[in-house]
Amino acid sequence: xxxQRLAAKFLISAAVLGGIAAVTVWRAxxxxxxxMAEFPPEGQFLSVNGAQVHVYVTGSGPDLILIHGASGNARxxxxxxxxxxxKAFRVxxxxxxxxxxxxxxxxPSLRGQALHLSAAAQALNVKxxxxxxxxxxxxxxxxxxxxxPVKPRALVLxxxxxxxxxxxxxxxxxxxxNPIGAALIPPLATAFxxxxxxxxxxxxxxxxxxxxxxxxxxIAAALTLRxxxxxxxxxQVNSLRAEIVAQEPLYLQLTLPIEMIxxxxxxxxxxxxxxxxxxxxxxxxHLTVIAGAGxxxxxxxxxxxxAAIARADQRxxxxxAPQSP
Numbered sequence: 001x002x003x004q005r006l007a008a009k010f011l012i013s014a015a016v017l018g019g020i021a022a023v024t025v026w027r028a029x030x031x032x033x034x035x036m037a038e039f040p041p042e043g044q045f046l047s048v049n050g051a052q053v054h055v056y057v058t059g060s061g062p063d064l065i066l067i068h069g070a071s072g073n074a075r076x077x078x079x080x081x082x083x084x085x086x087k088a089f090r091v092x093x094x095x096x097x098x099x100x101x102x103x104x105x106x107x108p109s110l111r112g113q114a115l116h117l118s119a120a121a122q123a124l125n126v127k128x129x130x131x132x133x134x135x136x137x138x139x140x141x142x143x144x145x146x147x148x149p150v151k152p153r154a155l156v157l158x159x160x161x162x163x164x165x166x167x168x169x170x171x172x173x174x175x176x177x178n179p180i181g182a183a184l185i186p187p188l189a190t191a192f193x194x195x196x197x198x199x200x201x202x203x204x205x206x207x208x209x210x211x212x213x214x215x216x217x218x219i220a221a222a223l224t225l226r227x228x229x230x231x232x233x234x235x236q237v238n239s240l241r242a243e244i245v246a247q248e249p250l251y252l253q254l255t256l257p258i259e260m261i262x263x264x265x266x267x268x269x270x271x272x273x274x275x276x277x278x279x280x281x282x283x284x285x286h287l288t289v290i291a292g293a294g295x296x297x298x299x300x301x302x303x304x305x306x307a308a309i310a311r312a313d314q315r316x317x318x319x320x321a322p323q324s325p
Contacts (some may be wrong), residue, residue, distance in 0.1 A: 031224045031305035039220035041101040043093075046120045052118040054101035055108060056093045058060040062313070063126045065152075066093040067117070067144075067161075069135030069153040071233050073100030075219040077134060084306055088313075095138065099230025108236055110143035112244045113255055118148035126150055130312055134158040134298055135269060136236065146250050154257040154280070154312035158305060159295050161269050164245050169237065176234035185231040193225060202211060208265050209293060209300035219221025251282060257315035258285040259308040263293025263301075288312070 008019050015101070024161045043056035054140045056074050064085055066077035074093035081260040098104035105116050121129065121291055133141030137158020145152050168174055175181040198221060216222070223229060263273040271289065279287035286307055288299050 015172040021091065024187050024191045028187045028227055031190055035222045035226060045101075046123050047118055048119045049105075050108055051097070051105050052101075053103070053117070054081075054095040054122060055124070055275040057090065057124070058082055059089055060090045061089045063121075063129035064089035064091050065117075065121065065126070065129045066091065066129045066135040067131065067137035067140050068096060068099075069098075069133075069137045070237050071221075072223045073220060073223055075100075077132070077137075077298070079218050080302065080311075081132070081267065081305065084146045084302075086311065090316070092121065092129070094120065096137070098236070099229050100220075104228065104232050108232065109140055110247065111147050111240065113140050113236075114144035114146075114148045118144060118150045121150050130151040130154045130156065130309065130316065132156040132309060133160060133305075135160060135295065136240065138162065139240065142209070142241075142251070142254075143247060145256060146195055146247055152256060154253075154259070154316040155308050156259045156261070156312050157275070158261050158271050158298050159263065159266055160260070160274065161240065161244060162251075162274045163248060164213075164241055165273050167271075169206070174239055177238045181232065182234060182269060186227040186234070189213055189230055190225050191226045197221070198225070205265070205268060205294075206296050206300070207294050209296060211265075212299055215299075226306070251278070254282065257312055257319065258282065259312040259315075261284060261290065261297055261301075261305055261308045262287065263295065263297050265292050266295045268295040286315075 023252035138157035232276040279285040
């Protein structure tokens with residue numbers, strides 16, 4: 001009798017869990033379909049080693065590449081900067097691998113992403129670009145300058161992680177750093193994360209600066225809620241510190257002009273851990289400090305960001321760095 005009761009409880013529990021799993025998968029699939037219909041790709045697709053890369057190209061002139069940060073896509077950069085930059089440059093904005101409308105790749109490390117996007121740039125006949133990277137995108141820009149065959153003539157790093165940091169990542173990244181969390185959390189987040197949480201998260205990223213009206217919709221922030229994008233983003237951020245530790249000793253090889261722009265109130269990527277010590281190490285790195293600014297100066301302080309890009313262009317023209325053969 002006891003074994004029969006235990007078996008009945010087990011079957012009931014299994015049925016309940018199976019029902020929850022089925023509802024989760026159904027809600028996740030339905031939400032993903034709605035998100036993808038609402039925010040279709042705006043650019044073109046390139047095939048690199050069998051993986052599609054989504055890229056938005058506008059303007060004409062010298063090549064300038066925009067690389068977005070974590071949990072984002074190319075629209076974050078194009079909406080902030082492309083209209084102004086396209087007057088003087090051919091602006092090329094990539095969705096990083098696994099995010100936006102770009103496919104994931106086997107090697108999603110900083111180096112792997114840099115090589116993958118560099119191959120996409122070669123398909124567009126890009127020559128000696130200025131590379132502008134925001135947050136995680138700045139880390140990819142540094143890897144691009146270190147490893148990729150399409151050598152940039154200058155870098156512009158906006159609120160970028162460049163050096164190892166003390167302490168752990170936030171709770172969601174820690175939970176997804178193991179196989180169980182990585183398997184369970186993305187479908188649950190896709191299915192059940194309310195829009196209000198997305199808005200709160202965005203406000204925290206911009207703080208203390210205000211969020212531009214309609215920002216989440218304008219940059220298609222909901223694309224990040226798809227299961228594949230969540231998995232890609234969690235994996236990339238969880239491995240970021242170790243990858244920065246590996247590439248940090250190589251920074252002294254960089255002789256190209258580097259412009260950095262960073263706010264003193266950035267709590268996502270603190271300036272005193274990253275840009276300030278980085279700029280102190282490299283004589284070719286110039287840091288623009290914005291008092292009281294948060295993590296998104298390409299929106300909150302667009303004029304200063306555009307000035308840093310123009311300065312990088314001028315410095316690269318006057319004092320070009322030696323190019324690798």
